[in-house]
Amino acid sequence: DAGVIQSPRHEVTEMGQEVTLRCKPISGHNSLFWYRQTMMRGLELLIYFNNNVPIDDSGMPEDRFSAKMPNASFSTLKIQPSEPRDSAVYFCASSPWGGSTDTQYFGPGTRLTVL
Amino acid sequence: DQQVKQNSPSLSVQEGRISILNCDYTNSMFDYFLWYKKYPAEGPTFLISISSIKDKNEDGRFTVFLNKSAKHLSLHIVPSQPGDSAVYFCAASGTSYDKVIFGPGTSLSVIP
Numbered sequence: 001d002a003g004v005i006q007s008p009r010h011e012v013t014e015m016g017q018e019v020t021l022r023c024k025p026i027s028g029h030n031s032l033f034w035y036r037q038t039m040m041r042g043l044e045l046l047i048y049f050n051n052n053v054p055i056d057d058s059g060m061p062e063d064r065f066s067a068k069m070p071n072a073s074f075s076t077l078k079i080q081p082s083e084p085r086d087s088a089v090y091f092c093a094s095s096p097w098g099g100s101t102d103t104q105y106f107g108p109g110t111r112l113t114v115l
Numbered sequence: 116d117q118q119v120k121q122n123s124p125s126l127s128v129q130e131g132r133i134s135i136l137n138c139d140y141t142n143s144m145f146d147y148f149l150w151y152k153k154y155p156a157e158g159p160t161f162l163i164s165i166s167s168i169k170d171k172n173e174d175g176r177f178t179v180f181l182n183k184s185a186k187h188l189s190l191h192i193v194p195s196q197p198g199d200s201a202v203y204f205c206a207a208s209g210t211s212y213d214k215v216i217f218g219p220g221t222s223l224s225v226i227p
Contacts, residue, residue, distance in 0.1 A: 109158055
């Protein structure tokens with residue numbers, strides 16, 4: 001079975017450009033999470049969806065970040081405009097039913113570099 | 116203010132010896148704890164978990180110990196193998212807490 005799919009795997013862009021990261025969760029999973037990993041802060045939860053509805057976006061750093069989940073099989077995380085401090089690895093994860101004790105399955109991540 | 120702390124950024128252990136990774140948490144609402152393992156260029160994968168009604172959970176070479184009064188948990192790997200070299204994330208959540216909070220991770224190197 002395919003796991004969580006993320007694209008692109010690597011993205012290099014210039015400051016001020018729009019960046020869109022994509023995620024396809026595991027089929028049948030009801031919850032989807034976006035995380036950011038940095039050396040300083042480790043793995044931070046940015047936002048999570050349950051049944052395509054955003055439940056908690058308190059981790060989104062600022063208005064430059066937005067996330068959507070138009071259907072059960074696709075989600076995007078957009079940064080507009082991007083800044084060098086956004087450089088990090090962004091992970092998408094999904095879980096079967098979304099409870100806080102549910103195992104999350106992570107994608108391979110997108111390494112974003114903003115110059 | 117980090118609610119889940121892993122104070123050792125890195126750890127080196129000889130193959131065959133025990134690896135002990137530590138984790139501290141501050142929020143008494145947490146009652147479920149997990150460890151995830153991450154290899155380079157891959158996403159984290161679930162390793163082992165423990166509920167607060169237990170103080171120990173074992174799965175093969177991996178054992179997690181929980182000390183609720185000290186708000187401390189540890190992951191023991193015995194014996195350590197070179198393939199265990201990875202970053203280990205401690206995480207906490209709970210039935211009355213709606214999301215999982217990850218620690219910053221500890222990079223384990225098992226030396227052959």
